[in-house]
Amino acid sequence: MTSTAATRRPGPAGDDSIVGKLSTLDRYLAVWILLAMALGLGLGRLVPGLGDALAAIETGGISLPIALGLLVMMYPVLAKVRYDRLDRVAGDRRLLVSSLVVNWIVGPAVMFALAWIFLPDLPEYRTGLIIVGLARCIAMVIIWNDLACGDREAAAVLVALNSVFQVLAFGLLGWFYLDLLPRWMNLGDGQGLDVSVWHIALNVVVFLGVPLLAGFLTRRLGERRMGRERYETAFLPKIGPWALYGLLFTIVVLFALQGKTITSQPLDVVRIALPLLVYFAIMFFGTFLLGKGLGLAYDRTATLAFTAAGNNFELAIAVAIATFGATSGQALSGVVGPLIEVPVLIALVHVALAWRKRFAADAVTTAP
Template structure:
């Protein structure tokens, strides 16, 4: 089996130096977007209620628009004719499934009970976050870290299928069955219709995936592959980060008052989340090196393992326990911690990329 190597993307003497101003100062823009969203949510009376009402089927339309704008350019860059090279990589696929659907939920369950034994609502919310595997933002983290776009598309699609099939079952296992069997008290029932999860997958993956696929297919036919990649893709590329920043502003505007009014509770929830993201990303990155994956697929594996589907987690928590519940607050704190942490890990990943390049030339 031919293995993808880092030479698929030419090595550069300084990754950061070649980034655009928008990319290079991404961490700053994201922090400003978070601050703007929190400030708007706190300063504008009723803004969160107005934004919350703009939804269809429990899906926030402003957040959906932002995520679709964010994901479309990246998925338009995917070389769909290369997907078979990913689907034949059994090490990558099996590792992703095991980490996302066995290890990830178990790690979050353990951390939630370890750090929040006296706060059952927040603990339940964290467990729900751990069950919602990422199918949206991971696309852009992976692209910023120069991961394998084709591998990201396949792994995200795989996560989507398992999300529809396994989310409800794992919710019953970790929130109802396991606590009772371990003598941790009465479990909590999580009633999540499969149709709701499927709708989430269709909106946040299906639409941008189809749009990206059709764009590349039609674009290559009309312009040729070289012109499509050299002229068209650079024009739509900045949309991804614009969509990301818009999504962050809307997300934190929706929950700005809740987050800023309970700083101590937010800190309690944030600590296990920080540990979770660190364990999942660094552990998975190390696994990728051990099993012999090239840098690009190692990065993809790590980011798909560490990210979570915050939109699904928040929607499920609100639908099951209410908008003012502790479970919903845990879901909201998820992206508050995940976004800056994974941006930082993008830079860590890029710094380690050169080590892989050196190893590959040895």
């Protein structure tokens, strides 16, 4: 993400060599993220009207400040992708099928079960969590995957695949998990989810399509003009730090928007956070073990795990607000999502990097 990490991948020597190659910005990323979260929460709580002012800067239900931050965040990483290698990923059926099953069958089912187990007496929060589980990640997973030295090309393919399924399946799964299944299991009256396919498609275009196109064109035109070696050694290090700047800006804006809501209901936040923590653990560690069991290399296993554990909180929040209102419990659940997801996934980046040594050791042990 930064000038040092933009073009060089850490070798299998372990965490010590990884830390040595990182700049100060990357080395203390967890600290910057926590500070950004605290700054956003503080601004949202202390500056009168800031949240309302930021919320007013939107079009088509999409927050323009958040969209700007995500575009700046994703563009440098997508400019690093070797698009000429995508066909190798597309031919890996184990990876593609596993990703689809984990994301669109296992993930929503796990979140549905956890929401009912942890929040049987709080239907609004429960519904909000289920919506979070239906919104599969298409944005920040690009950053977590890159930090964990995952396969950039595989991440681009899986995120694009998730985007297509998000447009096609989000509304249908919302009806199934929020209306049909609760009635069928005699869990009470279901809650409908009135969400436009076009709204989901717009979300996908803004948060993935624009930076993906920009990254593709930059790689294509940059290599043609400078050559691949100069593009990767001279240009990418210059734009690399902007991914981190975009990430921190997005976090500040997101938490400034909802700072007052989060800080005024701490006990409710704890109730919502517990099933989210269990969810992230199940999805990440379960999928990581699945990738290892399928014989995938570390980089693709990490990509599979992060795309399974992450969620599209932008879409979840937008849908919850549009359907149930900005002050609803469903919206609060969506807001707590990134509050828990961001620090947890940055911690899982370090877990993945530690496991990277085990993959390397196993590869040496099994080599003929």
